[in-house]
Amino acid sequence: MNRRRARGALVGLVVLAAATACATPPPTPSPEPPAAVLPPALSVTQTTDVLGDLGRVLAAGDAALDATLLAPRVTGPALAMRTAEYQRATATAGERPPTVLPTDAQVSIVPQTQTWPRVQLVVTEQPDDLQAPRVLVLVQETPRDRYSLWGWARMFPGVSTPRTADPDVGSPVLDPVDADLAMAPSDVLAAYADVLALGDASELAASFAADPFRDSIAATRQALATNVQEIGSVAETYTPTGGPLTVIGTADGEAIVVGTVQTVSTVTITLAQAKLTLSPYEAALTGVTEATTALARTYTDVLVFRVPRAGSGAQVQLIAAEAVLTAVSAQ
Amino acid sequence: MLERLIHAAVGVVGLALIGLAIASATVWRADDVLRAAGTADQAIVVTDPGVLEMGGDPVTVTARVPSGARVVLAIGRDTDVAGWVGTDDHQRVTGLAGWHELALAAPGAVPTTSAPTPSVTPAPAPDEGSTATVPDPAGSDMWLTHVQGTGEATLTWQAEPGRWSLLAVGVTAAGAPAAPTLELAWPRAVTTPYLVPGTVAGGVLLLAALALLGRDLRRRQGVEWTPVLTEQIPVVGEPPAQPLTRRQVREMQAAAPAARRGGRRADEPPLTTSELRTLEEAAPATGAVPLAERSTTSVPAATTSDAKTAAAPVASAETSESPEPPTPAAWPASAESPAFGEQPEAGATPAAGSPAPAAPAREPLAAPQPAPTGRRALRTRPAWAPSRDEADEQEAATTSSATAEEEPAAPRGRRSAPSVTQASPRPAPGETATQTPPAEPAPPAWAAAASSDAVPPAAASTAQPSWLRRITGTTPAPPSPPASQPEPEPASAGEPEPGADERPAQTDSSRADAWRRAWGLPPLEMTNDDDGSSR
Numbered sequence: 001m002n003r004r005r006a007r008g009a010l011v012g013l014v015v016l017a018a019a020t021a022c023a024t025p026p027p028t029p030s031p032e033p034p035a036a037v038l039p040p041a042l043s044v045t046q047t048t049d050v051l052g053d054l055g056r057v058l059a060a061g062d063a064a065l066d067a068t069l070l071a072p073r074v075t076g077p078a079l080a081m082r083t084a085e086y087q088r089a090t091a092t093a094g095e096r097p098p099t100v101l102p103t104d105a106q107v108s109i110v111p112q113t114q115t116w117p118r119v120q121l122v123v124t125e126q127p128d129d130l131q132a133p134r135v136l137v138l139v140q141e142t143p144r145d146r147y148s149l150w151g152w153a154r155m156f157p158g159v160s161t162p163r164t165a166d167p168d169v170g171s172p173v174l175d176p177v178d179a180d181l182a183m184a185p186s187d188v189l190a191a192y193a194d195v196l197a198l199g200d201a202s203e204l205a206a207s208f209a210a211d212p213f214r215d216s217i218a219a220t221r222q223a224l225a226t227n228v229q230e231i232g233s234v235a236e237t238y239t240p241t242g243g244p245l246t247v248i249g250t251a252d253g254e255a256i257v258v259g260t261v262q263t264v265s266t267v268t269i270t271l272a273q274a275k276l277t278l279s280p281y282e283a284a285l286t287g288v289t290e291a292t293t294a295l296a297r298t299y300t301d302v303l304v305f306r307v308p309r310a311g312s313g314a315q316v317q318l319i320a321a322e323a324v325l326t327a328v329s330a331q
Numbered sequence: 332m333l334e335r336l337i338h339a340a341v342g343v344v345g346l347a348l349i350g351l352a353i354a355s356a357t358v359w360r361a362d363d364v365l366r367a368a369g370t371a372d373q374a375i376v377v378t379d380p381g382v383l384e385m386g387g388d389p390v391t392v393t394a395r396v397p398s399g400a401r402v403v404l405a406i407g408r409d410t411d412v413a414g415w416v417g418t419d420d421h422q423r424v425t426g427l428a429g430w431h432e433l434a435l436a437a438p439g440a441v442p443t444t445s446a447p448t449p450s451v452t453p454a455p456a457p458d459e460g461s462t463a464t465v466p467d468p469a470g471s472d473m474w475l476t477h478v479q480g481t482g483e484a485t486l487t488w489q490a491e492p493g494r495w496s497l498l499a500v501g502v503t504a505a506g507a508p509a510a511p512t513l514e515l516a517w518p519r520a521v522t523t524p525y526l527v528p529g530t531v532a533g534g535v536l537l538l539a540a541l542a543l544l545g546r547d548l549r550r551r552q553g554v555e556w557t558p559v560l561t562e563q564i565p566v567v568g569e570p571p572a573q574p575l576t577r578r579q580v581r582e583m584q585a586a587a588p589a590a591r592r593g594g595r596r597a598d599e600p601p602l603t604t605s606e607l608r609t610l611e612e613a614a615p616a617t618g619a620v621p622l623a624e625r626s627t628t629s630v631p632a633a634t635t636s637d638a639k640t641a642a643a644p645v646a647s648a649e650t651s652e653s654p655e656p657p658t659p660a661a662w663p664a665s666a667e668s669p670a671f672g673e674q675p676e677a678g679a680t681p682a683a684g685s686p687a688p689a690a691p692a693r694e695p696l697a698a699p700q701p702a703p704t705g706r707r708a709l710r711t712r713p714a715w716a717p718s719r720d721e722a723d724e725q726e727a728a729t730t731s732s733a734t735a736e737e738e739p740a741a742p743r744g745r746r747s748a749p750s751v752t753q754a755s756p757r758p759a760p761g762e763t764a765t766q767t768p769p770a771e772p773a774p775p776a777w778a779a780a781a782s783s784d785a786v787p788p789a790a791a792s793t794a795q796p797s798w799l800r801r802i803t804g805t806t807p808a809p810p811s812p813p814a815s816q817p818e819p820e821p822a823s824a825g826e827p828e829p830g831a832d833e834r835p836a837q838t839d840s841s842r843a844d845a846w847r848r849a850w851g852l853p854p855l856e857m858t859n860d861d862d863g864s865s866r
Contacts, residue, residue, distance in 0.1 A: 010340070010343060010344060027365075030384075031384075140472070143414035143473070144415055144466055
């Protein structure tokens with residue numbers, strides 16, 4: 001009896017000990033809760049990697065003046081612009097080389113987002129020729145796409161870069177129809193196009209601060225009109241290409257709005273026997289050298305606006321822009 | 332038996348506990364590296380956020396695919412990975428199914444982590460999802476780190492704040508899906524929480540069991556030993572106790588008063604008398620008591636012990652010895668003299684009847700042995716050691732000197748005493764082999780000799796002469812007193828004087844008697860005293 005009891009107790013003890021020894025459950029995943037503030041889409045190092053790769057791609061393309069080499073990292077308007085520039089460079093025998101695009105980031109404006117497409121802005125260092133810093137617009141269209149150069153713009157002289165959040169934190173991506181801004185980002189491009197077309201006559205002219213780009217557009221248009229006034233007329237249209245590509249909030253509560261406007265400058269030749277001789281660049285784009293009835297030149301404009309907060313009384317400021325002749329049609 | 336079983340069981344439990352504790356730290360010790368593997372059914376495998384970090388800090392991910400295929404490992408934000416995977420068929424690693432097995436969610440299960448992805452993912456999904464080809468995650472800008480290899484790829488990931496997922500994609504050379512086998516390995520800070528407490532507790536149990544068992548064994552041995560002792564003891568104690576006690580009691584009781592009257596006062600300090608009374612009062616109950624009483628008379632403390640221990644003379648001798656040291660003179664006299672007195676009396680009483688012990692004893696002695704040494708002849712046994720005799724002689728000569736001499740005698744008694752106490756009978760045999768038997772059984776024999784004065788006297792005389800000769804030869808001085816003995820004897824015949832004489836004699840002789848008893852010898856002095864008195 002006693003022995004049986006002892007044996008039973010012993011067995012029980014062994015089982016208990018074995019059970020406790022094996023009782024430790026395997027670890028279970030305990031992930032952090034999803035962050036209340038979304039993380040930046042790319043880390044600084046990732047951005048650097050992307051820019052480095054972009055620089056290599058651009059260098060390869062620039063060296064060969066072959067736009068096909070740009071495919072991995074250049075897309076959208078930038079690809080068209082760069083392709084045209086390559087054609088221009090080729091047509092001019094290198095007299096007008098493609099725009100220098102530094103890829104060293106001075107400021108990275110990284111979006112806080114988990115959706116696609118993702119747009120990241122990079123303010124580069126000044127090029128070696130002390131031209132204005134470029135604003136590079138990098139876009140990841142889909143999760144399986146790489147970040148590609150969507151467009152670039154030159155910073156205007158005297159325009160300070162908006163204060164933006166640290167790239168480690170990321171900048172918020174704002175709703176294009178944000179009421180907290182002086183002007184809805186979705187309306188900025190159209191309004192600016194109207195201002196471009198009408199100049200000071202536009203109702204919205206007061207909403208935009210003066211900028212070199214608008215002045216240059218007007219001057220170019222005026223010059224062109226003067227040049228062709230004997231043989232025809234000039235008409236220019238400014239059309240926003242879709243809505244804004246992205247709206248990124250700054251540290252000051254302002255917004256950076258990036259978009260493109262297509263400028264079509266059309267020269268209609270009304271004088272009989274009159275004809276326009278195309279520049280080699282234009283000729284390269286069209287394949288013809290002369291225009292007898294009409295010449296349409298299409299510019300792709302990449303515009304970067306700074307939209308102030310609502311009620312601040314400040315005007316929408318165009319801080320960077322780049323216009324590249326990307327298409328010509330001659331008849 | 333049952334107790335011992337329980338103790339043994341406790342020990343076994345302790346051992347088992349120690350074993351388990353050690354095993355928990357060795358055999359059952361968790362691996363230093365926790366490895367968990369799982370083979371997917373799909374080409375795309377994604378780990379849920381937290382899986383990478385669940386086992387330890389740096390996780391080493393190894394993905395294997397059938398030879399020839401290519402495998403890509405990438406780690407990115409869970410939303411990025413989820414966005415990249417989109418709606419393509421894939422499997423999720425949700426955790427551990429066991430210590431070494433990854434839990435893979437059902438193929439094609441869409442993670443619920445990213446709500447926003449649907450808005451975008453639909454686009455890529457139709458592009459590549461339907462096709463048999465597998466997209467290549469390599470080259471995406473979203474991965475914090477990624478590795479690719481043919482057949483196998485290994486990637487180590489240090490934990491970072493945030494939610495991270497692993498993406499593993501296996502692609503054959505032809506672009507067809509190749510299900511990867513994923514293995515995650517974490518270094519483990521292995522703890523052995525059961526080792527120390529288990530070992531300590533087990534050790535305590537084991538020690539306790541050992542102690543208990545040891546006690547059992549000791550107890551068992553003790554039990555075996557005790558009966559041996561008890562066997563011996565009764566043999567030693569009983570014979571003297573029984574025969575001696577009753578007679579002695581009577582005799583001693585009878586003798587005691589006489590002793591008080593006569594000698595006590597003279598030789599012994601006042602203490603003894605008072606003590607004697609008290610002792611006597613207590614004593615009567617047991618036969619041995621009288622002896623004890625007398626012995627105790629010298630020292631009060633001994634009385635109780637003596638009284639209690641009804642043991643024969645031996646006991647009394649022992650007890651008397653220990654207390655006596657303070658008063659050497661008193662001790663031998665009081666303690667032993669009675670003892671001797673008893674035995675001889677016992678012998679004498681039957682013959683003489685039981686009046687005053689002294690009277691009967693003396694007569695025979697006086698008769699056989701004339702002048703030379705009335706008392707001494709009687710006192711000293713033929714076999715007795717010369718020392719004893721000398722002591723007696725001296726004592727007899729002068730009580731004062733006797734007391735002085737007693738001291739040397741006392742030590743003997745003390746020395747012998749310890750041996751006596753342990754085994755009273757044995758030590759005796761050494762010296763007086765012939766007499767020792769008498770000591771126990773002898774009392775009767777001896778008593779008979781003593782009692783039947785008529786016959787024994789001859790024997791006694793025969794024995795005595797030799798002894799006497801010795802004595803006389805050895806101690807010239809004493810002889811003179813012996814010469815005077817005849818005178819004392821008549822005096823002794825008159826009880827009062829002899830009593831007085833006896834007392835001193837007893838004191839001296841009592842020492843010797845105690846010593847003898849210690850050695851298991853029959854008391855001589857009693858005979859002397861008795862003889863002296865009786866004869």
